Amino acid sequence: MPWTRTFVISQGMRLVTRRRLALVLLLVALGSAVWEVPSAFRSAGRDISDWAGMGPTQRELAPARYAGISGRILLGAARIIPPDTLFAVVTGRPTTRLSPFALLAAPSLSYYWLFPRRHTNDLGQAAWVLSYNKNIDRLGLSYSRVLRLTPDVTVAEVRR
Amino acid sequence: VTRAYAGLLAFDVALLCAGGCVLYGIGLVRDARSALRLAGLAFVVGWATFGVLASLALAAGLAVTVGEALAICALIAGAGFLLGRRVPPAAPTRPHRSAPWARRLAWGAGAMLACYLVALLVKAFVAPADTFWDTWAFWLPKAKAIYFFGGLDTRQGAFASFASPDYPPLLPGMDSTAFHFMGGIHAAALPLQAWVLVSAFFAGAGALLVRRVSPALVWPSLAMIAFMPRAGYYLLSAFADEPLAILLGLSAVCAALWLLDDDPRYAGLCGVFLAGATMLKNEGFLFGLFLTLVLGAVVVFQNRRRWRPAAALVLVPLLTIVPWKIWLATHGQPTSSPYYKFSNLAHPGYLADRAGRLERALSDLPQYLFAPHRWALVVPLALAAAALAFRTRSGLAVLLVGWLAVALLGLATVYWISPVPIGWYIATSAERVVLSMVVVCGLLFPLLLSQASSSREEGVRSTGNVRKRSSGRSQLVGGGG
Numbered sequence: 001m002p003w004t005r006t007f008v009i010s011q012g013m014r015l016v017t018r019r020r021l022a023l024v025l026l027l028v029a030l031g032s033a034v035w036e037v038p039s040a041f042r043s044a045g046r047d048i049s050d051w052a053g054m055g056p057t058q059r060e061l062a063p064a065r066y067a068g069i070s071g072r073i074l075l076g077a078a079r080i081i082p083p084d085t086l087f088a089v090v091t092g093r094p095t096t097r098l099s100p101f102a103l104l105a106a107p108s109l110s111y112y113w114l115f116p117r118r119h120t121n122d123l124g125q126a127a128w129v130l131s132y133n134k135n136i137d138r139l140g141l142s143y144s145r146v147l148r149l150t151p152d153v154t155v156a157e158v159r160r
Numbered sequence: 161v162t163r164a165y166a167g168l169l170a171f172d173v174a175l176l177c178a179g180g181c182v183l184y185g186i187g188l189v190r191d192a193r194s195a196l197r198l199a200g201l202a203f204v205v206g207w208a209t210f211g212v213l214a215s216l217a218l219a220a221g222l223a224v225t226v227g228e229a230l231a232i233c234a235l236i237a238g239a240g241f242l243l244g245r246r247v248p249p250a251a252p253t254r255p256h257r258s259a260p261w262a263r264r265l266a267w268g269a270g271a272m273l274a275c276y277l278v279a280l281l282v283k284a285f286v287a288p289a290d291t292f293w294d295t296w297a298f299w300l301p302k303a304k305a306i307y308f309f310g311g312l313d314t315r316q317g318a319f320a321s322f323a324s325p326d327y328p329p330l331l332p333g334m335d336s337t338a339f340h341f342m343g344g345i346h347a348a349a350l351p352l353q354a355w356v357l358v359s360a361f362f363a364g365a366g367a368l369l370v371r372r373v374s375p376a377l378v379w380p381s382l383a384m385i386a387f388m389p390r391a392g393y394y395l396l397s398a399f400a401d402e403p404l405a406i407l408l409g410l411s412a413v414c415a416a417l418w419l420l421d422d423d424p425r426y427a428g429l430c431g432v433f434l435a436g437a438t439m440l441k442n443e444g445f446l447f448g449l450f451l452t453l454v455l456g457a458v459v460v461f462q463n464r465r466r467w468r469p470a471a472a473l474v475l476v477p478l479l480t481i482v483p484w485k486i487w488l489a490t491h492g493q494p495t496s497s498p499y500y501k502f503s504n505l506a507h508p509g510y511l512a513d514r515a516g517r518l519e520r521a522l523s524d525l526p527q528y529l530f531a532p533h534r535w536a537l538v539v540p541l542a543l544a545a546a547a548l549a550f551r552t553r554s555g556l557a558v559l560l561v562g563w564l565a566v567a568l569l570g571l572a573t574v575y576w577i578s579p580v581p582i583g584w585y586i587a588t589s590a591e592r593v594v595l596s597m598v599v600v601c602g603l604l605f606p607l608l609l610s611q612a613s614s615s616r617e618e619g620v621r622s623t624g625n626v627r628k629r630s631s632g633r634s635q636l637v638g639g640g641g
Contacts, residue, residue, distance in 0.1 A: 028541060029384045036387040063289055
């Protein structure tokens with residue numbers, strides 16, 4: 001019957017069109033991947049050459065470097081504050097060595113690095129205070145030991 | 161450091177074996193050849209299954225040390241073997257007939273992807289610890305807290321004292337177990353673990369899709385995902401958005417394969433990945449639930465007799481999250497996010513006052529989702545393929561478009577009801593949360609293209625619950641099996 005033949009031909013043509021369109025989409029997908037290949041490999045190569053010479057401690061301290069906090073501070077605090085103690089972190093105003101971003105990141109980074117020491121936000125419970133450019137004399141605590149890690153950062157043992 | 165890598169390798173071998181046994185259990189792996197072909201999928205299945213059970217073990221008070229981790233893997237393996245005695249093997253994958261140029265296309269795209277993974281492997285070996293804020297502000301501190309304090313701990317400075325305490329513990333639990341295997345905290349070794357998961361994902365997604373679709377469609381699509389402009393940033397990261405995209409992407413592929421083939425194995429795998437996504441992040445629960453609801457609607461519309469497995473899948477995210485919510489409630493922790501409370505949806509006045517936030521979210525989110533400088537053309541191409549496939553395979557097209565729409569609305573709702581400043585909230589989270597949506601689009605793209613290039617009769621034949629995988633195979637580029 002003529003109308004059936006027309007229908008079948010039209011269906012077949014639609015299928016061919018759909019297949020062609022699908023092929024176009026596939027080629028666009030592949031093209032978009034190929035387009036990004038040079039920048040993806042360049043970026044990976046850049047990262048590899050930037051990181052290749054780093055030692056194990058430097059690699060572990062990368063978040064501190066990202067935040068603009070000297071690794072010496074975290075390593076020094078870990079050396080002084082005993083494990084299994086509660087410590088608090090206080091921050092003051094920015095300096096030339098401690099940017100506003102570094103001060104924002106300092107508490108979280110210190111908590112991250114100083115495990116298994118536990119942090120507390122309650123100064124009254126803290127056995128140690130790590131101060132990023134904050135005058136610890138104004139915290140209302142007395143200290144048995146105060147050690148300067150850098151000109152801006154102090155670690156102090158609270159007298160109980 | 162060498163010991164750390166050896167420990168990581170041992171952990172990964174245990175996960176691979178556990179996942180392989182799950183695949184044996186559902187009949188996808190029954191010989192060495194299929195085991196090798198599906199090794200990537202086995203690893204991701206092992207990662208997800210172990211992660212869910214380890215999260216439950218943590219909530220039950222365990223620390224998931226090396227011994228406990230091996231016991232969990234043995235439990236998974238034993239369950240897989242027992243299941244395998246009842247479940248018949250799946251039909252083997254039939255080779256696709258393809259034109260020579262199509263084979264070259266598949267090989268070229270696959271080689272491109274493999275070379276990039278090798279470059280990423282080198283990068284992972286020399287990479288430092290992840291510098292992304294969330295990683296060191298709460299993801300890794302939670303892992304360290306589990307490692308040092310013997311599990312989930314609510315004391316000051318322990319697991320519950322970091323940001324987002326309501327997030328399920330799958331990722332911190334996986335990292336702390338990795339630390340146990342490594343014999344100490346080695347955050348700089350975690351990019352290598354992320355690389356293993358990413359490589360397993362690409363291999364596993366490829367192996368799953370090739371069971372139904374021509375390799376000439378599969379490998380260019382996977383290369384498109386790997387080479388998205390922002391992919392390089394996420395692929396080796398230590399936060400949960402990348403594994404979430406992997407698990408949601410694979411659950412969407414399995415849901416689509418179940419929709420097309422009516423093979424319950426795929427529904428089972430979909431459930432495993434959904435459970436993993438649920439225990440990774442709050443978005444995993446939300447997106448997973450939406451996926452199962454849209455899948456259920458499509459299935460019921462197409463064939464009401466298939467409602468039971470669809471209903472069971474809807475229950476997966478709901479039941480998986482219950483033990484975690486019980487742990488939160490019984491340990492005095494907030495059971496929902498401080499950033500949003502869904503109970504606010506019941507307060508019309510609150511919502512009306514914030515209508516501008518909804519408008520802002522609905523206008524900003526699509527910009528993140530469609531951004532070519534972030535995700536190339538993945539989403540527009542998937543939507544175009546869905547439009548093309550709608551005629552022959554409306555269910556698959558509706559699954560993708562419906563889920564995308566619902567997920568986008570769900571995200572916009574979260575931004576709407578949140579009390580935090582919307583500009584900051586969107587700027588710090590939108591790119592990460594749309595990553596899963598983009599990966600789902602990229603993974604369903606070859607299936608949609610395959611359906612678009614098959615005739616309507618072939619499409620209908622393959623849905624008719626006849627379980628003939630080959631009937632609806634790609635007709636594009638000479639496929640047809």
